[in-house]
Amino acid sequence: MSNGFQPLAGMRVLELGTMIAAPFATHILTQLGAEVIKIEPPAGDTTRSLVRGGPSGTIIAYSHSKKAICLDLTTEQGREVFRRLVATSRVVIHNLAPTAARKLGVTADDCMAVNPNLVHVHIKGYTHGPQAEGLMTNPIAEAATGAMDDHRVDGRPTRFGPSYHDQFAGTYAVIRVLAALMDPAADQAARRIEVGLYETGLHLAARDLAGMQLKTQLLGRLEKEGGGEFSMPGYGAYRTADDRWVYLLVLTDAHWARLTRALSMPEDGAPEFAKLRDRKKARETVETAVRRAVEGLAFAEVEARLDAAGLGFHEVMPLERVLDAPQARAAGKLREVGFRGLQFEVPEFAPDPAGAADPGLPPPEIGEHTEALLAELGYAPDEAAALLSSGAAKAYQSGDFAWAPVRQKA
Template identity: 70%
Template sequence: MSNSKPLAGRRIIELGTMVAAPFATHILANLGAEVIKIEPPSGDTTRSLVRGGPSGTIIAYSHGKKGVCLDLTTAEGKDVFLKLVASADVVIHNLAPAASRKLGVTAADCRAVNPEIIHCHIKGYAHGPQADDLATNPVAEAATGVMDDHRIDGRPSRLGPSYHDQFAGTFAVIRIMAAMMNPAATEADRTIEIGLYETGLHLAARDLAGVQLKTQLLGRPEKEAGGEFAMPGYGSYLTSDGRWVYLLTLTDAHWAKLTKALDMPEAGMEAFAKLRDRKKARDTVEAAVRAGVDKFTFAEIEQRLGAAGLGFAEVMPLERVLDRPQARQPGKLRELSFRGLEFEVPEFPGQHEVEPGSPPPELGEHTVEVLGALGYKDDEVAALLDKGAVRGFNPEEFTWAPVRDKGPKPT
């Protein structure tokens, strides 16, 4: 890791599971920090999500970290944790509030051994009447309006990717960096709570302000439609060879270029030149765009829209995303070997070169090494291992179940 990175020399202790806290420490690691990922004997939940073994979350967001396994329900395991806290700059976790108190990892617990520690708790809800309630990414979506707008066959549904978890992790990094940069940071500044619910509120701020605006102007609540619903010609359309293309038709100038590029003279006439007129004739305009796109293969669409200077993209299935030339430019992908398998993991944005790094740690892979660095002697480490207060790497745990050959598919 380059010493020129802004967080070189900083130690971050992560008690993370699933996405939010591990995503935050993933960012901090990319900024040069040493991240020690502490897991219980049962491991991070994402260690056993795919055929009994690690999921993509571990591979994508825990590479470059050190793995330590502690049983914080034991006095000895808790003692090791507090020694780590005393050596660290930041503790970040996303344990449930009751669990954090039971295990002794609250801000007060950590500050007792390190008064200058920055303590960040990513939780369901920040201060308020629901501060102890549990929430996950989809619960935050449900509670802040996102899910009501995303329906599958009429049923409110989660978006899919855990964006609220990832944004909460990003907001945590911003707050942590602000505390680090502030020489006059108070204890309150160094005690950070990031709620998934509050993250969702912030992400929905535009829509929440919009519905208030419409209520006051119109005398009734009315949602501001998203771009692809408000602007005919803005959305996904099927080409003649069965590929979806997403058109970025934002302005009247874009519309004029689109109708020319797709040979749509009937849709480019004066009656549809302005967005307000296209909205009034939404069904007619949408039918014209569908017909215009359906005249061409994707390759032809790509050539025509590119020549016209219009924004567009093919709607890519995941298995083809990394095949694009843009994705394969230097600095975009990190090659990782993990358990004999090879991965290309998208790199932290803004990189021009990918520095060599380590794969994600196995559960307890660095326990003995980290204990030695804390000053534990060999016999003391052996005693902790024997009591189960700490654990080292066991190659028999969290292995992927073999894929059985189901034979040829019926024709």
């Protein structure tokens, strides 16, 4: 964390995470100063092998500044190392399936038997209820909570691009951890935290669910307005003459008046389009008018006119240009991360205007800190060697999860 702001400095957090939800939660905690130890099985976190057999961007973005130990928790020796780690820690966060958590001995009961003062967080598919043992992934959460029904490509319900439900679940986990740490009277029940991907999705959909119920009760029938643009004509993405996309924020009648004036649209001042309710009735006509106005101008001209009119808008940025924006490059917004001889710029959780970012640790290789942590936990060299030779623990070996070479086209 930058600027010396490390409220969780000195606090050890154990992560048994795969994919995104738990690693994202612990990523935030590292940015708040916590020491995070990533515990992985010999097969590694799934994201270690997603790109040509090697680590994906998830490892680079969300596991920098962590330490890594590799343990086989199906062995008693591996579980004993884990118990020693638990005894030295304040928080354990995992997103294992319920059956796997019990099999590997990482449940709240298992961990609190070793460390009664622990905060234990299980990010799982569902919390209490008839599906408490069920499995869930990010796109299944989108499907189950209504989000996917409103996100269609060519009429087919489709998952979002980023795994927002995973990331929100991780963020909710952090909030619950901080709340438990702030309460000196928190008993074990309060420190046994479960965050469900399904329940996270329900909460995220609360506004839409309440809005649907409101309209149903007011109108006496079910009425849903599809589309992420809330069915407001002129609110959405439009292509410019030079094949760039601009996203317009046209929420109010005043916005509509400014838009039509700024783009010199024939509809400027037309009374039949002045009110939102009328524009909704003539949605196709209004959408066509906005589309024609935007596609008749180059992006720079659209930008200048909308800026002058004081309207909300932004170019729809392709990923390869996002970090080129001056706002993204302001002091303290990006962290320089080196990994395997490559250099990355990774956005910070809490940017520091002073720009004094602590470089932290690079993303760890699997088992990179296994030997150092075994020594710290009190294992003599011969005991550590026995753990490594038995396979109960594993240290990083050059070539583990290497990216496959890129073949040059002939």
